[in-house]
Amino acid sequence: MILRQLQRIAGAAVFAMVLAPHSQAGSLQIQLTDARDRNAEGIGVVVETSTPEPLPTAPPHAVMDQHREQFVPRVLIVQRGTQVSFPNTDRVQHHVYSFSPAKQFELALYRGNEHPPVTFDRDGIAVLGCNIHDHMVGYVLVVDSSHFGFTDRDGRLVLNGLPNEAVKVTVWHPDLGVDYGVINRTIDLTSGKNTAEIRLDQAWQSKQEASLSWNDY
């Protein structure tokens, strides 16, 4: 649902080009490039289908660590109902919170893995902070889909197990800008198309470790 909302506010231009079919139906390969035609690494891709998702036998589980005073990974995509653990592998304590409508919770001061996982049961984007380290920000995108991932170094992501139908592809990363830079495309897998090239309308460089500290001692 949130993806549909975000679809309406997305302002980024997109060029999707369908290539000649040469791989099996039921899978989709996405190739993402930026405005300078460089492969765009580390960007989230979610594929939504009209076929209802089969209910998982056990709740999916995901992990967002806190390491060197950063959330690791900083951006997480999970299926609705996923239980996410927030271990703290730093030597210092963290105090994780979210006041986002998608999920509001607080993991009071802790080290290690002393809090139980948090279940993300509503679609949307939960932005996480730390009450000790003001600059720490993490993102959990909760979607009603089990088909998602992040592009690799070559800007590529392959998703398998898709139904043979028209699917909606959403490209998302918080660093793409306001409104989380959502980009949407519909790809019709029934026509044998299973490769999509998507080009961002901005230059993209996946965030390296900053050369500066943003701590305020």
Added chain:
Amino acid sequence: MERLLIGALLSMVLLQAAPASGEAPEMSASIALGYVASGDDTSFLDEGFGKAPYGSDDEGPAFVDGFIELNQSIGSSWDAQLTLSGSNNLSPGLGVTEATLTYRPLPNSGLRYRFKLGAFRPPVSFEHSSEGWTTQYTVLASALNSWIGEEVGGLGGEIKIASDDAANPTGWNWDVFASGFYGNDPAGAMLAWSGWTFWNGQTRYGDRIEFPPVPLFAVAQQSYYAEPYIETDDRPGYYVGGTVDRGQQLRLRALYYDNRADPNSFNGGQWGWHTRFTSLAAQANLPLDVGLIVQWLGGSSVTWEVPGLGAAVDMNYHAAFAELTRAFSSQRLTVRYDAFGVSDVDANPMDPNGETGHAWTASYRWQITRQWAVSVEQLWVQGHRTARALLGLDPNYDDHVALATLRWQL
């Protein structure tokens, strides 16, 4: 130094013995030893006009610096922190540089509130971003922030209100802060009589730093040492400021400090110095992952206003630096340019305080493991200080120091 080493060892033992529970205090610590090749001047920490903490007597193996910081959370919204620091040419080995009690409620209104009580420094420095108020880009801090470590800080309270980064993660965030404090009335004395310097250390509560022998002291009954953190007139000082930042790409801060000291107050050999300054700081991530820090500070200090004769010392001063730093995985290269000056406003010929100078610093740091790091650094300082002639020195100076350090950190 022995005491510091013993302290560090004791702390290591305590930490090994402490159970890894949420109730145990967090501890950070660091100790650095090194080899120093210094210039001909005598260090400002040793009654000289040398610009570095190492003078001609300090050539060879040396203790560099160290600290121990303890942080104890009390419930989920309070924490108490104690920082002990030490560095070369300071005795005893460890002393208190910061002791605070902070209340930090969750930002559930979209705003962060921070209330701090205790002994602390105003948040001028963008260089001192690590535990123990230490730098991670260079060993020796800029002249500007070295001065903050030398004689700016007090005992009081600070309130800070900030936007919550998580509520607006990709836009501009901000904070505003204000503090009232006691016990920083002699601030300005070291700048007047020792000048701008470059330091990895900081003065601790109770420290007495001896000045170069200046003839004025006999007349003014001023002690031959600086003792920055005392109160001479029971008038509180204040600082106010604000910061804006955007997505860890750009941060700007302005701060105004006024210790409101009565320049004719006198306590235990120290005069009150009415010291006011404005500080502007910026940091940015530039293309190619290069980090930039730029700071400027300008202010004035006046002490002992004699009716009909004017002030014993009345001076304006400024310092600025620009620093570029780039991390290459576990290694880092940093280069910094400093410019600084003091202009004498008073007409007291017995005590010239004027100075003008500039400096280059080049630093390499290799973080070998999480606990061990080595640094190699060179500082070159050139300038002119009239007061040097009082000690028979050439007013034009050309000081330098090279440092190789091995640091252990917890």
